[in-house]
Amino acid sequence: AFVRDDRNTPILSVNDLKFGYNGVDVLKGISFDVMPGEVFAILGHNGCGKTTLLKNIIGLLKPSGKGMVLLDRTDVKDINVEDAAKTVGFLFQNPDNMLFAETVLEEVMFGPDNLGLQNSKERSMKAIEEVGLIDRINEYPRYLSNGEKLRLCIASILAMGPRLIILDEPTTGLDDNECGKLMEVVLKLKSEGVAIIMVTHDMNLVARYTEKVIVLSDGRIFKEGSPSDVLKDNDAMKAASLKSPPIIELSKECGCVYLTVEDFLEAII
Numbered sequence: 001a002f003v004r005d006d007r008n009t010p011i012l013s014v015n016d017l018k019f020g021y022n023g024v025d026v027l028k029g030i031s032f033d034v035m036p037g038e039v040f041a042i043l044g045h046n047g048c049g050k051t052t053l054l055k056n057i058i059g060l061l062k063p064s065g066k067g068m069v070l071l072d073r074t075d076v077k078d079i080n081v082e083d084a085a086k087t088v089g090f091l092f093q094n095p096d097n098m099l100f101a102e103t104v105l106e107e108v109m110f111g112p113d114n115l116g117l118q119n120s121k122e123r124s125m126k127a128i129e130e131v132g133l134i135d136r137i138n139e140y141p142r143y144l145s146n147g148e149k150l151r152l153c154i155a156s157i158l159a160m161g162p163r164l165i166i167l168d169e170p171t172t173g174l175d176d177n178e179c180g181k182l183m184e185v186v187l188k189l190k191s192e193g194v195a196i197i198m199v200t201h202d203m204n205l206v207a208r209y210t211e212k213v214i215v216l217s218d219g220r221i222f223k224e225g226s227p228s229d230v231l232k233d234n235d236a237m238k239a240a241s242l243k244s245p246p247i248i249e250l251s252k253e254c255g256c257v258y259l260t261v262e263d264f265l266e267a268i269i
């Protein structure tokens, strides 16, 4: 039998993607790959086209011209909604819009039930366990805290067994504690080979948890690289209307680049 190493095949491949609304170009030729187990950040100022890019990735919008999006090596325009949902999970900005069931368990089981997946309950319990809500399975979802709601939405996605998860500004409105819990889930998924794409303005998050970053500007990729490559690049930060974390500026003064205070202290002590 033919065996392939999935870890070396991009789970997402965006090739010369172009898109416009009513003749106004928003994406003018975007190309990048996301590998399994990669935590990938998309940066860019408001209105630069991040949401438009995400919608093209999940097939909600269709690219104009010859550009295309390959999801697990299949052109996304040839994938129906149910099959796409098995490969890629999308977390919208406001989790309240996604919650409608009476209990946490029912909420999570909805997806796998709807897709006709086997062992829906076992899958759902495992997903709830992964996000740390196992002691809340009988609770009414709307009574959970914001961070818990977000993790519940992630469990709902996980129960469908996706290989790519897209998070749009996931830490907006979360306190440090909830943010930490969310990122623990992200790291666990990463270790299982799930790829994660995050749109964010939170540079500490980028510095700490991502390994590949792109900056969009004027419909193109302005900069692509490791978090330190991107965060230390003043032009890239300016293009995204962002500021790099103070520790980067401080360590640059010392002729090096450290992404976190911990790394910096470890190096100088």
Ligand code: ADP
Residues within 6 Å of the ligand: 021, 022, 026, 044, 045, 046, 047, 048, 049, 050, 051, 052, 053
């Ligand atoms: P971002 O997510 O980076 O803030 P968007 O992808 O939402 O950017 O928007 C990119 C550009 O496309 C903006 O100029 C926005 O006004 C425009 N746009 C977004 N959605 C639509 C739409 N449905 N119809 C027309 N123009 C749109």
